[in-house]
Amino acid sequence: MLVTKQPVFQRFWYPVIPVEQLADGPQAFELLGQPIVLWLDADGKPAAVRDRCCHRTAKLSLGKVNDGKLACAYHGWEFNGSGACVHVPQSKDGSISPSYKVTAYHCTERYGYAWVCLGEPLMDIPNIAEASDPSFRLIHEFYEPWNCAGLRVMENELDLAHPTFVHTTTFGSEEHPTPDFVEVTETELGIHVSATLGVVNPALQKQNLKMEDTITYRTLDMDWMMPFTIRLRINYPNGMSHIVVNTMTPINDSTSQMVQFCLRNDTEADTKASDVIAFDRAVTLEDKRILESTDYDVPLALNAEEHMFTDKPGIVIRKKIAALLKAHGEVEQTNHTYANDISLSSRSEVSETRVKQLI
Structure with missing residues (x-):
C-alpha cells in the first residue's frame, strides 16, 4: 500500500x-x-x-x-x-x-x-485521556524521520513476539518469546489489545521504576487509532504506569515522521525525564534498526506475507484499513503485482485459510 x-x-x-x-x-x-x-x-x-x-x-x-x-x-x-x-x-x-x-x-x-x-477530517484527533489527568506528566521524547512505513511501526508496537529478539539490551526476555495472554477487540476505527508479557529490567529501567526485580511482567493496555497512532499503556506491579503515544506521520510513501511522547504517573523528583527518555531511546533505536530494513509498501492482501498467531493485531489492522479503502471507493495502490504473481496466487487459498485459523 x-x-x-x-x-x-x-x-x-x-x-x-x-x-x-x-x-x-x-x-x-x-x-x-x-x-x-x-x-x-x-x-x-x-x-x-x-x-x-x-x-x-x-x-x-x-x-x-x-x-x-x-x-x-x-x-x-x-x-x-x-x-x-x-x-x-x-x-x-x-x-x-x-x-x-x-x-x-x-x-x-x-x-x-x-x-x-489535508482534507475534510473523518474523525477527531486521537483522544489521550491521561494528557488531561493531573496525576500524569507529559514528556516529549522523539521527533525524527524514519525510513519506513507507518503501518509497519503500528504493527510492531502490537507485536509481542519480537522483544526477545529485537530488544536484547532493554527489556526482551529469552524466557518469554511470546506473551502469556493476548486479547484483541475491534473498535469503530481501531483496535484495543490487552496483554501480559514477561520482561527483564536492566539497571536503568529498575532505577526508573524504583523496582529491584530483574524479571517481572508488564500488563499492557494498547490502542491502535486509525491510521497511524498507537497508545501503549504499560502497567507495572508497583503501580507505575508508563504510557507511550506514537504517531507515524506520513511524509511520503517510504518515510514517516516519528512523533512520540510519553505520560507517567510520577514526578520529576521520582524519575528524571532525561532518564525516561534515555531508556525509551534505547528501545526505539532497536526497533528502528529492524523496521528501516522492511519494505515500505506494506501489502493489505493477507496472502502476500506469512503470518503466525502473534500477528493477529496486525492482521486485523490490515483488514480494517482495507475496509476503509473499500468504503471510500478506493482500491489498494501498490508497487506489488499480487494478481500476476504465480507463487502468491498458488498459495492464496492456503494462506487465507491459515489467516482464518489464526484470528
Missing part, C-alpha cells in the same frame, strides 16, 4: 511539528507528499498552507511572519491562515484580487504539536 496514492489518508489528522518550533518563524514540512508550511498566526495559533506562493510559486517557507501573516520572500505578498492574500506591497491602491490565495489546511494544536489534516 502506497499512502500517497490513497486519498482517504488525507482526511486524517497528523502531528506535524512541535508548536514551540514555530516561534522561530515559518517551517516547511512534507505531508503525504504535499509541501506545506506552518507558522503562528496573530493569535499565536498554528496555521498551515501549501508551500507555494500563488504568484510565482516560490516557497512560502522561505519567507517571514509579519504580525501573524506569512510574507513571501520573493515579492512580499502576505497571506493569512485561511490562505487569502491580504497585502500586496506593489498594489498602489491596496486592491487585491480574490483569486490571490493559496490552499489552506485544517490546523490546530494538541499535546504540544501542530496537527494538520
